Amino acid sequence: MRRFASIAGSRCGASLCALAFLVTASEARPQAVASFDFRIDAKPRLSALADFTTTTGIQVVRLGGGAISGTSPAVSGRLAAESALREILSGSNLTYRFTGPRTVAIESSLDIAIETISVSEASIGRGGVSEIDITSADIERRNATDLRGVFRGEPSVVVGSSLPMSQKLYVQGIDETNLAISIDGSRQNNKVFHHNATTMIDPNLLRALRVDAGVAPADSGPGALGGAIAYLTKDARDFLAADGFGGSIKSTFNLNGNVSTTNLTSYSRQGGFEALGSFTYGKGSEFRAGNDEQVLGSSTNVLSGLGKLAYQSAEGRRLSISHELIRDDAIRPFRANAVQIYGPQMTPLVRPYTLDRQNTVVTYSNDSAEGWWDPNVVLGYNRTQVAVDQYAGATLDTYSHTSKGLTDSLNGKLENKFALPIGDIVAGIDFYRDRARSIEQTYRTAETADNVGAYAQARLKLANSTKLSFGLRGDHQQFGGINGFRSSDHGLSSNVSGEHALTSHLTAKAGYSNVWAGVPLAENYVQNPAWNYGAGPRSVTSDNATAGLVAHFARFRIEGGVFRTRIWDARVPLWAAAMALRAFDVQSQGFHIGSAFSWDDGFVRLRFVRTDATISGRPADSYFGKYLTAPIGDILTVQVEHRFAPLSLAIGGDVEIAFEDDSLLNPVTGIGRLDGYEVVNLFAEHRPIAVPSLTLRGDVRNLLNQTYAARGTYGLEYGSGIVRPLYDPGRSYLVSAKLTF
Template identity: 45%
Template sequence: MSSDLLRALTVSTAISIFLCPEALAQSAPAPEAEAGTSTSEENEEAQAPGAAGTQLDTILVVDVGAGANATAGANLITIDQQEIDRKKPQDLREVFSGEPQIAVGGAIPSTQKIYVNGVDENNLAVTVDGSRQNNKVFHHNGTYLLDPALLKAASVQAGVAPADAGPGALAGSLGFETKDAVDLLEPGRNFGGFVTGIWDTNSETFTTGVSGFGRQDGFEYLGYINYGRGGNFTAGNGQEMPGTGTDLISGLAKIAYESVEGHRFELSHEQVRDDELRPYRANVYINRPGREPELRNYDLRRQNTVFTYTDTSPEGWWDPKVVLAYSKTQIAAPEYFGAVVSPTEGATSSFNGKVENRFALDIGSVTAGFDFYNDKADLDYLNPTEPFFTDERATNIGAYAQARLEPFDRTRISFGGRADHQWFTGVDDSDWNNAGISGNISGEYDLMPEFLTVKAGTSHVWGGVPLAENYLQNPAWTYGDGPEPVTSNNYTAGLEARYNGFTFEANVFRTDINDARLPVFGRGALVPAFTSIRTLDLVSKGWEIGGRYDWDAGFVSVKYADINADVDGVPADTEIGRYLTTPLGQIVMIGAGYSFDDWGVKVGGDIEIALKTDRTLVRHPTDPASEKKELPGYEVVNAYVEWTPPSKPNFTLRADALNIFDEAYTDRAAYGQDFVGVAPHFDPGRSFRLSATARF
């Protein structure tokens, strides 16, 4: 479908809904369905303001990691539905804006990577709707391409994660949860949908999304498709950034059935594809005249399929959950050597699942179960004369238990452990078996009830042998005495004070990762200790402080983080930190929002300030020759205004002013900016994003 046709479809649909909302209002439920309205729906209807059709905010209990509950004493960061609705994010960086502990590097969605307390997300237990993600394909691309349009919540447990967050939670857990039909339906309705159109003035990118959803007789369904098309963006210095265009399509489908007894079965499938011209290395500009063209096509695809069973009406000790999932990420990009073209494709996949039960106790709960994954990372290098095909595989089975208790007044504790056994297979078909034990404990205590809480936690994590990046695999690799399992130790402590709408928080943290696998392709005679099974040690530490004031119509928040990471005792750079860390330093985030409810208007904005750091001037022993440079500071200011006419509550207009002062900068977590001779992407300069959403 052409972009012009999509624009016409979006505009015409939006206008019709704006002019005739009554004709397109969500269908009323059948009488028998209305009689079965849940208690939560009755409460929402009872609390609704006078205007009919107004959609109410929903209080969400979000999962953490692979479906785990939040842990007392943990350093928990939650982006809930209310926050997502306020931000209307278009990429991962906007999802986590305002949280300096979470840095997202990359100027375009397909190259974005997430760092939590300075640690790459590949060292966290990352899940989408409970499905384990295995996305380490190519370090010049992002590890997780996400369309936030139907994101329900994102939750991070930084550092210390519970045992039921899943295997490999070396530096915490990161869980994304997508919306269900009931999250989108207005109270008392059985069918609905929306259409949205977004125009970005900088890159002249138009994005349109259409969704339909409903429920009937215990069944629920949801369908969504989103398409974006546009050109290169211009940086704050007026320079066009080649290879930053948009050609992205994403979709989500869900179907569920819930019996009257509370047995819920859900099946979801999500796909995202980014297929566009990118630089030789997608996240930086490296000039190789005569051998490589300036741009090449990168085709990035990701899919995620999840089956989940839960009991929504648990009784006593019976509160089961079953997850069975398959996820896959693949990148196809040709390699050029003059006139010789070698099509290359790398793919990672994970077949994973778990069975667990939550045992309710008088003083809390215990969750116990087992999980598994079968991960694969393969590379097809189709050189005309010397093609090769490689893969590494890992299978893991784990058993775990996590207690969450309130044994005394004002005291909440959590502790747990897991045992894992992993079978690893190398590119030479050599097999290696390893096993290990992980444990965690954390807690919090109300020094002054409803005013001051202190918290702390620690964990030891056994992570097995991580699979190598696909695009670095070498068919000549051998593994010597065998790859070393990676382990970590995490420490967090903090406090939170609350008074009359004010919240103050402070946290300190440290993560030590030992024997982190960071292989290189290798040339000439291959020595496993320096190629296939090379390991490094990471120490990432820092502190965070913040304050927030909430009142009926708005909020103001300020947060500051100072994060530094060393690899093998030397300050990290973006090259040695591949899939491990990145230089961050000091970052300040400021945010504010205000609602004029009588007019249906919301306004707000945010400021990101990164301070200059010269820790990157140190040359790492693994690359003593490359000349380095410091990371400059920058300030970026964004603002928005949103209007939902009280007379047309199904129609919303929004305008975002991004990088208002046209700052020329590269975001702090982006790759390559600390090396002389490497030109990273600048981030987009000033842009205005205009959007319209019509709900029916």
């Protein structure tokens, strides 16, 4: 854990912690003796402790300055939390003390100030069969500056566009607008303009995130046609295990574009009250691609922030409120997801874009709940506005007016987790009221959707070798269209998944879901006051299937699987009066293989994914695929890291190889080829032993200086004579410094 104190403050804090240990010891013991089902492979001890937190919900706090190194033995079976922790720490110089109902402190008998770890060294994974778990350690290691960086090394999640404000995310080939997206538990409704990003978020504010690729549980929320993504932002508990205060400042400078990004974070805990504030500001010029050309409209001007207040009683009852925002305001290409679409030039090449997204969430939970009463109440409101200037001619001096698109969602849920001897059941109700409004010079339009749902999801361990999860949800939606049109519909969604240990080294897993999602709202910027809905839009449905095998041998793991998502009646309207009900059937399928090997001070991971998508039976392209899918093809990623603990030094990198794909190629026109590329990124990070509160890092991005547009980027398959896509930055040097205080 990174602590913020002077020597005197540290001594005082240690005394307070010692007193707190004595006071809370009797409260901590029930959680320590509670039993859980563990399946932790032999791995680096730090990773095993993260798995321990995932399984038990008990936060691991590192007191002092010693490193957590070495290898944990395998821990499996139904064990008391304390027994499992004892096994993980066996053979080390580490001891533990339970300091609260869901907190355990780790201390070392040696006083070696090499490295500290964060309280938040944990995931929010739930063990789903197709789950992608991005921990806080992953985010820190990748030094992410945008959504692409967050998912670096995860080829099942593709993020297109080199501009954060126009990045589109695809999970196993399915656009994120067909997933259930939440931030801090609040459902998101951010679809405004197809030239913009849907959910732009600052990685500096993220604690962790979870992706359910394809098959998603019922408690992920409504509309999980192709899966779900849950983002979790930081709070004061991620930095402080007890009362105190502190902060950090991190600055990153990218020489490609002279982009400076600074994050300032402060936090405190006192008598059950908690507060956190975090702000990021980025400013810079246009970057250069691998061909040394400046990418038009790629300058940086972004501001983001997060504020959280919380109170937690001694009994664990917790009430929190948070507000998160991000604003991107800069000159962008006229169509912000492509530099230029060639043809008669009727518009300027660039224009101002302003994207403003805000998310407010109130949450009540009980962090010390046991048995059949473990409530979770969430009430959220989010709002996204995109403003763009419109012109009467091809130059900026022909400005006509500013158009605005605004979406928002008022949503909430009330659920409870019922603990069982063999697992748990989560049951609850949720609602949302989504709106999508267009504000033009001569008219205003809006569509609305109101939904009420009820759900239950069971997660059971039937034996030491078998896990089963299944759920059901029912939803009723009322849709409101332009000119007073109204319709309503209802439907059921179901899912089932599980895994079975065939041998001590081989596990099979599979899952299936069928999803009813109601009617999706139209993009704001295509809404037409003359739309005719006829008999009304049809509700969107989907099914998802996945199956795979996982083999694990001590520190080595290899896995492979197949997946398929089919979506019917996916609504993607156009502005024309007769296009309000335009819809397609979408299919994305493929396979993935991967392997990983870890040692005491590092790891290497390799993953390959093939994704093939079709739209109403024809290969997907990025034009017809708007809000649906994109041509992805074959992608291979490699990640590697090694830590030199005595030197407090970490080095590593990652590689992404996208293979050439001719599945869309028209042999007559030559249009449709997806060019291949190889991108290599390297980093080195050092924490001086004399100043353990300081972290220095250097990155080299795109070491080979490739000229390329990443998969998922609009128009990359059309060729330079039709669409000039947004190329990614060429070789870029980044230097970062972070100081905690």
